[in-house]
Amino acid sequence: MYRLREGPRFEYREQEKQRVKDSLPLAEKFHQLKSLILELGYYDSTRQTKNAQVKYVPNLENAKSVFRVDCPNTGCIRGDFDLTEALASAIKHHRTTVSGEMTCQGWMSKTTINTTPCHNVLRYKLSLGY
Ligand SMILES: [Zn+2]
Numbered sequence: 001m002y003r004l005r006e007g008p009r010f011e012y013r014e015q016e017k018q019r020v021k022d023s024l025p026l027a028e029k030f031h032q033l034k035s036l037i038l039e040l041g042y043y044d045s046t047r048q049t050k051n052a053q054v055k056y057v058p059n060l061e062n063a064k065s066v067f068r069v070d071c072p073n074t075g076c077i078r079g080d081f082d083l084t085e086a087l088a089s090a091i092k093h094h095r096t097t098v099s100g101e102m103t104c105q106g107w108m109s110k111t112t113i114n115t116t117p118c119h120n121v122l123r124y125k126l127s128l129g130y
Contacts, residue, residue, distance in 0.1 A: 009077045016068060016080070023066035026058070030091045033060060035129035038083075042072050045103075045119035071104045073120050079106015081122040090126055099125040 026033060035057075042052040051072060067087050071079040081102045090098040104120040 012078045020064045020066045020068060023064045025061055026063050026065050026067075026087075027060040029065040030088075032094075032130050033091055033128060035127075036060060036063075036087075037127040039125040039127075040069060041123040043121040043123065045117075045121065047121050069122060069124075071106055071118060071120055073104070073106070073108070073118050075108040076104060076106040076118045076120070077109060079104040079118045079120070081124075083124060083126075086124070087126065090128055094130060095128065096130075097125065097127050099123070 023029075026036065038056040038058070040052075040054050040056065041050055042054075043050050065084065065088070067083040069081040069083060071081065073079065081104060083102075086098060086100060100123075102122045102124070104118045104122070106118040107115045108118055109115040
């Protein structure tokens with residue numbers, strides 16, 4: 001038995017990984033999209049502390065249209081950030097820049113009764129070229 005690879009966190013990530021894998025690459029789903037740059041700022045739940053800022057330029061041929069960003073909180077269960085909708089809507093409306101904020105809906109659990117919401121915050125800026 002592979003006990004270490006079980007548990008709610010692992011199962012959720014596996015399930016989501018499959019959903020990403022089954023989706024079309026960005027280039028195939030959105031023919032009009034020629035370039036995409038993501039700027040991601042990771043904050044804790046107070047929004048005061050920035051934990052990381054990354055700039056990401058996905059390869060549109062490989063990057064999938066179900067677009068998820070992992071929550072950096074290592075104990076977080078069923079959380080993460082899903083930019084799929086934000087991205088699809090930006091492309092649909094031919095926006096060249098979109099920014100927004102998302103709160104992680106996952107939680108941290110030490111026991112099954114004692115859980116704390118994660119509420120990490122992702123601030124994103126998408127720059128799109130057509
Ligand atoms: Zn989280």
